Amino acid sequence: MMVKRFIGVTVLLAVITACEKGEPENPTITDAGRILFSTPMLSVESRSTFKNALSEGDEFGVLGYCVPYEVGTTDIDYPSGKNPWTLKKAQCPPDVFYNQKVVVGSNGCVYDRNGGTANDPKYWYRDGYDTNNTANEAITETAEYNYSFIAWYPYSGAFTIDRPTIDRLTMSAEAGAPVLTFAMPQKGENIADPLDHKITPDAMVGVLYNQRKDGGSLRFNFSHVLTGLGFEVNNLSDYDLTIHSVSLSGSFYKDVTIDLTGDNVAFSFSDNRYTGNYALLSTDLSLPAPKEGETVNSSGLVGGEHLLLISGESGSFGENVRVNIAYTFNGQPDSQSIVRPSTFVPRPGVKYTAQLNFVGDTFVLQFVVDNGEQWEDGEADDGMDDNDDIVFE
Numbered sequence: 075m076m077v078k079r080f081i082g083v084t085v086l087l088a089v090i091t092a093c094e095k096g097e098p099e100n101p102t103i104t105d106a107g108r109i110l111f112s113t114p115m116l117s118v119e120s121r122s123t124f125k126n127a128l129s130e131g132d133e134f135g136v137l138g139y140c141v142p143y144e145v146g147t148t149d150i151d152y153p154s155g156k157n158p159w160t161l162k163k164a165q166c167p168p169d170v171f172y173n174q175k176v177v178v179g180s181n182g183c184v185y186d187r188n189g190g191t192a193n194d195p196k197y198w199y200r201d202g203y204d205t206n207n208t209a210n211e212a213i214t215e216t217a218e219y220n221y222s223f224i225a226w227y228p229y230s231g232a233f234t235i236d237r238p239t240i241d242r243l244t245m246s247a248e249a250g251a252p253v254l255t256f257a258m259p260q261k262g263e264n265i266a267d268p269l270d271h272k273i274t275p276d277a278m279v280g281v282l283y284n285q286r287k288d289g290g291s292l293r294f295n296f297s298h299v300l301t302g303l304g305f306e307v308n309n310l311s312d313y314d315l316t317i318h319s320v321s322l323s324g325s326f327y328k329d330v331t332i333d334l335t336g337d338n339v340a341f342s343f344s345d346n347r348y349t350g351n352y353a354l355l356s357t358d359l360s361l362p363a364p365k366e367g368e369t370v371n372s373s374g375l376v377g378g379e380h381l382l383l384i385s386g387e388s389g390s391f392g393e394n395v396r397v398n399i400a401y402t403f404n405g406q407p408d409s410q411s412i413v414r415p416s417t418f419v420p421r422p423g424v425k426y427t428a429q430l431n432f433v434g435d436t437f438v439l440q441f442v443v444d445n446g447e448q449w450e451d452g453e454a455d456d457g458m459d460d461n462d463d464i465v466f467e
Contacts, residue, residue, distance in 0.1 A: 111183035133229035138170030155219040167247040198287035262350025269350040302380035302425030307373040313404035317359040324395030327384035389419035
């Protein structure tokens with residue numbers, strides 16, 4: 075069974091902007107006709123599992139589209155390269171890039187069009203020549219060609235390209251916008267199985283629609299696929315408090331499929347799950363009653379990091395997902411295991427904090443959006459209106 079959720083596609087972007095280095099600096103590439111990438115940069119705090127920048131050696135993947143097939147055939151329709159993405163995407167194969175690995179370097183990004191380790195970029199179409207710089211007199215009026223690019227991070231080990239497929243013998247690809255699936259790396263099967271949140275990548279997807287070759291190097295802006303969930307314990311009472319453990323347990327969504335073929339981006343979730351327990355505290359945490367003149371003694375972010383999770387159907391993280399806390403309060407040992415409140419509907423691209431509050435002699439669980447840590451999306455973030463990104467609504 076596949077459960078679908080639809081997410082709007084709006085004009086441009088937000089969270090990850092190209093760094094101010096400008097064009098990639100590589101003395102071996104001087105041809106202005108090459109397709110080049112600038113280095114993406116993230117703007118989230120480094121105190122969590124989320125990356126705050128793509129570092130040298132990081133890799134992201136790219137699909138690139140421009141020239142469609144003629145309707146009902148696999149014959150190349152070069153004049154239609156001028157059409158915008160919405161008109162040609164159903165007939166357009168990834169003729170520019172298919173599963174292209176791009177590596178972040180010290181002064182920009184590098185990639186090899188033949189799949190090797192050299193820095194040998196492809197070319198923009200130009201009159202009389204294709205993207206491999208091979209002569210073809212059928213290619214004309216290329217200054218008006220519109221290109222679209224879809225990127226994902228990390229390049230390997232997390233995402234699969236469900237569509238379009240490619241025939242490795244003929245290297246011909248089917249037409250159509252991409253469908254990608256991201257899978258969590260955890261493999262727990264029982265509720266007691268320990269889960270390691272540190273191995274979860276900060277999965278991201280970015281799109282650039284209707285680019286022209288005179289626009290210079292490509293600057294991807296990525297949207298985050300996962301939801302961040304952190305934990306904080308607050309002692310607002312007159313009693314001393316010791317926290318022995320904090321964890322999140324349950325059966326969690328294993329994968330999410332991102333379908334860009336329609337007018338709206340659709341997320342769908344399979345029945346695959348991984349089961350286990352994310353432990354966030356390794357030693358006792360002492361939180362005495364607040365001092366005179368103070369109202370709260372706070373733990374801050376427990377473990378110093380957020381968990382990265384798929385927020386699936388109806389914004390849930392899966393089945394039987396519980397926040398578990400063991401503690402000694404006012405000299406009395408106790409524990410709580412609490413399900414997600416129905417009012418808490420997490421969204422992709424947002425970081426939340428679960429506040430475990432001890433108020434008077436009462437324990438209260440509250441979820442809040444971390445101030446300054448929501449990944450906002452919108453044109454105002456970079457003032458550009460010549461590409462789109464995936465916005466989670």
